[in-house]
Amino acid sequence: MKFCEKTFVSWFNKDIDIAMRKIEKFDKTIVVCFVECMIDKKLLANNIIAPILRLKKSVSTQKIFDNLSTYNATIVEDKNQVVSNVLSGNVILFVEGAQNAISCNVADCKMRSVAEPPTSQVTKGPREGFVEDVNVNLSLIRKRLKSPNLAVKNIVVGKQTQTKIAIVYLADIADVKLAKEVENKLVNFEIDGIIDSYYITTILEDGKLKLLRRVGNSEKPDVVASRLLEGRIAIVVDGSPIVLTIPFLLIEDLQSPEDYYQIETRTSFLRILRLVGLVLGVLLPGFYVALQSYQYKVLPINFLVTLLSSIEGISLPPLLEILFVLFLFDILSEASARMPKILGMALSIIGALVLGETTVQAGIISPPSIVVVAISSIMLFIIPDDVPQIALLRILFTIVGGVAGFYGMLMAFVMASTYLVSADGYGVPLLSPYAPTSKHDKQDAILKKSLLALKKRPETIAKKNKTRLGDGDD
DSSP states (O other), X not given: OOOOHHHHHHTSOTTOOEEEEEEEETTEEEEEEEEGGGBOHHHIIIIIIHHHHTOOSOOOHHHHHHHOSOTTEEEEOOHHHHHHHHHTTEEEEXXXXXXXXXXXXXXXXXXXXXXXXXXXXXXXXXXXXXXXXXXXXXXXXXXXXXXXXXXXXXXXXXXXXXXXXXXXXXXXXXXXXXXXHHHHHHHTOOOSOOOSHXXXXXXXXXXXXXXXXXXXXXXXXHHHHHHHHTTOEEEEETTOXXXXXXXXXXXXXGOOGGGGGSOHHHHHHHHHHHHHHHHHHHHHHHHHHHHHHTOGGGSOHHHHHHHHHHSTTOOSOHHHHHHHHHHHHHHHHHHHHHXXXXXXXXXXXXXXXXXXXXXXXXXXXXXHHHHHHHHHHHHHTTSGGGHHHHHHHHHHHHHHHHHHHHHHHXXXXXHHHHHHHHOEETTEETTTTBTTBOTTGGGBSSSBOOGGGOOBOOTTTOOSOOBOSSSOOO
């Protein structure tokens, strides 16, 4: 294929904002093409235009390539490569009638600096967080894993966005077949655009397990690096600060990055606390409704008298009352997340004083209901990544508790447990290492053992070289 200005222009929409500059040199025309808002103009002038103007004898694609002052120039011959490169912020230059062109990366895309992610703040340990640039994120991972076995497979997904995605894994530890499966699933999925990594989550989960995640995520490079060392696969999406990891275990939600930077007894205590908080956050409203509606006789007499006096005059039945309070809390949460910060104080006053006090005094809801829902809501945020799914389970258990009491909640709990036990993500049971049980993997589950005791990688994840501490490969 011969490159010429007319052919190049025909590859794009007539209204696209591509700038073109022609340089006449030794009776030949050199065409420089770029998207003006995406390039560094100083680099363009100093590293590309200036070397072309200094040519003294002849002009050819190879001659220009040899004299360019930029280190990341490449020769391109394919139309799709040219279109993709110029829309990614590269400069394309070619000699009229030549068989190939030159692509130079002089992009100047503005991005925020590397900082501690707002969703994963720690008091001990690394404070770096991923940003919205895939190359920066890969550099943060490589800085921690200086291994020749760190494999990075780059693919492009999205017909309109042409989003760059990197599949990262340690070839001597991870299951290469799983990496290939992920690659095929993403490459063969036809979609207009990938805006964020959560689009990839939907693709990888195949629409299954609506109440459970099958894909992990993190904004911290140290967390992703540690998961890669366990044999997992990371998916880095350009434009997103959240890196995905698979396989995913539910036990990961009870673990925090800070757990590995403090003593084991403290870590074990905090994980037990998170587990108790999670269970209470889901079951407490349903438990309260069941007690008030059916099993009130099990309450101590003094507490029962206090409870009856506080709900006296309430017009709504217990189930509707709790559901109404849950609805109010969700509305306030959504409003606070979307309201401008300058109005946050006003929302707090309206929510706490106007709605809370007024509804209690009006006899619509009782103080114990507000306390129960408030405690439950606080406990849910012990695991912030799963709040949407857990909130739905909380409503489900609340309805079951109001309709069928403790026995109904027990049956619902058994059904939910059966569902969890049977669920898996990419061949790995979500409840591992407890269902199925793995004595070795339990050393870093709820109760955490010392680093010296973790001599092997997780048995359910690592497929090669399971030795983590000491010599020898398995």
